[in-house]
Amino acid sequence: MRTIFVFLCLLTLIIISSQSLFDIHDLDWSTSPTDNFFMFVNGRWINRTTIPSHESEWGGLFTVKYENTYKLKRILDDLIRHDKSEPPFANGSIEHKLRDFYSAGLDEQAIEDAGLEPIKETLIQIQNIQTYKGLVQFCLDWYTKMNSGLIFDFDVHADDRNSSINTVHWKQTGIQLPERDYYFRNDPISKDIRNHYTQYIDRLLTLSNEIIGTTTTLVDAEDIVSLEIQLAVSHRTPYELRDAESNSQTYHINELDQMMPNLNWHEVFSKLTIENRTTILAQSDYYLLLDKLLVRQPLNTWKNKIRFTILHELARFLTKDFVEAHFNMYDHLVYGQRTDKPRWTKLTEDIDRYLGDLLGQLYIARYFPYESKQRIMSLVENLIDVYQERIRKITWLNNSTKQQAIKKLRAINMKIAYPTMWKTYEDVVIDRSSYFHSLVSIFRHDYRKKMDDLRKPVDRNEWLVPAQIVNAFYYPPFNEIIFPAGILQEPFFSFFADDALNYGAIGYIIGHELTHSLDDQGRKYDEHGNLHHWWTTDDINEFHLRTEKLIQQYDEYRMLNTSISGRLTLGENMADLGGLEIAYQAFLRTDQAKENGLIDGFTPRERFFLSFARTWRVKLTNEKLLSSIRQDPHAPVHLRINGPLSNMMGFYETFNVIKGDGMFRNENERVLVW
Structure with a gap:
């Protein structure tokens, strides 16, 4: 009898749960399901729901993402609250790395106190560049340290035509608005975005001038926008980027040098420790144009652009002035978000992005x-x-x-x-006193992994997402x-x-x-x-x-x-x-x-x-x-x-x-x- 009773209780729970999982009171009977089914099912919810000020989209997938972020926050908060009476986390353990990274990211005062010191030497190096070849060398050095090429970008993954081997896929880059047509549309919204983008560039350059003892004007920002407009001409549209065949063209390194002598692809491969002699140039038009613009555009404009690009890419990790400038330009102006996300939300998303498999193991165990x-x-x-x-x-x-x-x-x-197998991040060193230095260690790990993958057969068991x-x-x-x-x-x-x-x-x-x-x-x-x-x-x-x-x-x-x-x-x-x-x-x-x-x-x-x-x-x-x-x-x-x-x-x-x-x-x- 007890077994039957337990079964009936479970069956009742399932029936009750099935009913509660869909609330029929959300249905909008003022709309016929045969006229607009989306509004029939969702109209009442849409009419009563306000998008939170810190979001640009809400409901469905995005609400679940937000709720999931809260689950991840609970895991991370528990690591910080780890009872001192319990044994401490072992150095290098999952819990130790996550706790220290989370703690470093929450320490906003330490980030403010550090200011631009973590990248001061980098900014000075940019100022000291004397030739376009020196500029290319700087960008390649930066790539090996930060997994970001500034004017270069590539992924390492399976060759589209031989999926058993990994190869290098070079991608278009060099512009910081969402896609090429933001630079060319002439409607009022697009013009306003470009105007604010110029001001955003000027703001980031101005914020970094003092530490390297230089000055810039709005004209310098306008020159950067002009340069990006020229680069955007070479970019493929979102529709063109979907085409698998046209975005998977293979070239030998000798062909690349003949096509683009100023870039010196042998040197590029050597500096990045790429041993392959063939590669996929997914969007060749960009690199063909880059090869020409490197020597045609003023070196000072290129140097300012490289400085701006670094500041832009790192803005979310720097002081509040940079964080606010980035938010106002993108999340607010381009995407309509009214206020910035709480610090913990962005930090949890960073951990999810950069140490995803560590956090994932704890998430699976709990939830x-x-x-x-x-x-x-x-x-x-x-x-x-x-x-x-x-x-x-x-x-x-x-x-x-x-x-x-x-x-x-x-x-x-x-x-x-x-x-079945989780990534370990064994070579990542987390500095609890410096969020930025911890990020640098993660970025270097990402680049090393990219190069390691290039030298190994394709691992079809690897998960590409957390x-x-x-x-x-x-x-x-x-x-x-x-x-x-x-x-x-x-x-x-x-x-x-x-x-x-x-x-x-x-x-x-x-x-x-x-x-x-x-x-x-x-x-x-x-x-x-x-x-x-x-x-x-x-x-x-x-x-x-x-x-x-x-x-x-x-x-x-x-x-x-x-x-x-x-x-x-x-x-x-x-x-x-x-x-x-x-x-x-x-x-x-x-x-x-x-x-x-x-x-x-x-x-x-x-x-x-x-x-x-x-x-x-x-x-x-x-x-x-x-x-x-x-x-x-x-x-x-x-x-x-x-x-x-x-x-x-x-x-x-x-x-x-x-x-x-x-x-x-x-x-x-x-x-x-x-």
Whole structure:
């Protein structure tokens, strides 16, 4: 009897939890679900919610991120409060490093007292540069110390065409506004941003003049902006950066020297200890132009630009004057945040970013139940089975391409919750008395790791993100999906939720990432993660017929007097549509869907779609929204709900959508790819 009683109590808990996990009182009945499903599900929340002054976006993913930051704060605070009666943390232990780094970062007075002394010698070195070759040498030296090249930037990861080896991928850099078109748009907002950007440059230069005994004027700042405008001409747009093939061109070092003699690539490789003779120049136009501008532009302008870039990159770690200048320029002006985040929040985010695996181990031990990992693994398998079945039934792909697509799907590596091996950061030295010196040790570690990776085979077991991050990914060169523990929580997933809620939220997200394996860029990689042509010409043409319809659909949307780019957002729109279709079909196989019992007056199918629409319950400042429209490959949040639903027959049938409804699209306009 006791066993039965315990089982019944657990069953009751699950039922009660499933009901409480979705509050039907949030539904906005003044809006018809067939006219605007996003507002039907989220309208009341949106109308009553104010974005916190220290944020530019709120709700859904971003609220969970903030709540997760509080969890990380509790871990770090507990390390500081470690009872003195308990044994002290061993030197070099996880707890010791995290406590000391957190303590150093909280000591704002020590940071103020240090001022610019930690980088005084660096600033003097810049002043003493006599030639453009000396400038290049300085930038290379800085890269090895700080993992930042100022006018150079590269990553080390799998070669797109041979994913078993690591190689160097050179990227465009040299500008500090979010992307190239910020320098060229002539609307009032863009002009205002450029005007404030000039003032921001002037402010940072002025703040650093005294310590090196020099002076600058607003004209110097204007010269830097002019130089960045010239560099921005060479930059690829956010849409162009999405193209896998054009951003993975391989060159031999001798070719680079012939193309760009002023940069002296043999010297660049030698200084950075890169032994490879071939490399990927992802955005070659930038380096071709840099090679010319180095000798054409005044050396003093270059020196001022390098000084500004260093101050800009380090501003968040320096005194309050620099922190405030950086906040006012970017978080406030560009993204619409009204006040800066609390010190502890930014510090926790820094630790998450720079010592993520140390903090992740403590996070998993405290907050993540193992049972959740097992349930997610089962969900993923269910969705892969459905995806495979859908591919088999497609009529526009030839059989050989279908078989290759299924082979790729079955080869996807699943990284769920947390890694089996954690990064150790053994060579990182944390100085409890100096936050800045601790950061320098971390940056040097990052550069050494980058170079170590270059000399080793690709490690497909390595996690590219910390376990506590609230996000999910598909990574083409590894043909893998990554679902960190951070996203495996409400409202996306709950161990106690009914299948409708879980499949509508985390199921859709899983389907979204799986669909990326065959989106407009992911389809170019094979099951091993190698970039090459494995589709027939006819298959590609049929694929483009369908994706062009999706591009046209999103091109028709406008927000803030700005058009959404259907081409920029194509990959994510495909993943939203495909992920939702796959998750819904997988859900229909569950017992809950078959039994069709009501919860809170809603059928399982209705609850699936309600859960899906809640995933993007988000508000953004107008500034953040405008910035996202211009550069984010994701569509605005309400379009991530209404866009795919307007193409989906299952939604039409569930809510009886008919011609004349806002969610209705003519049948010949509806899109189905996967």
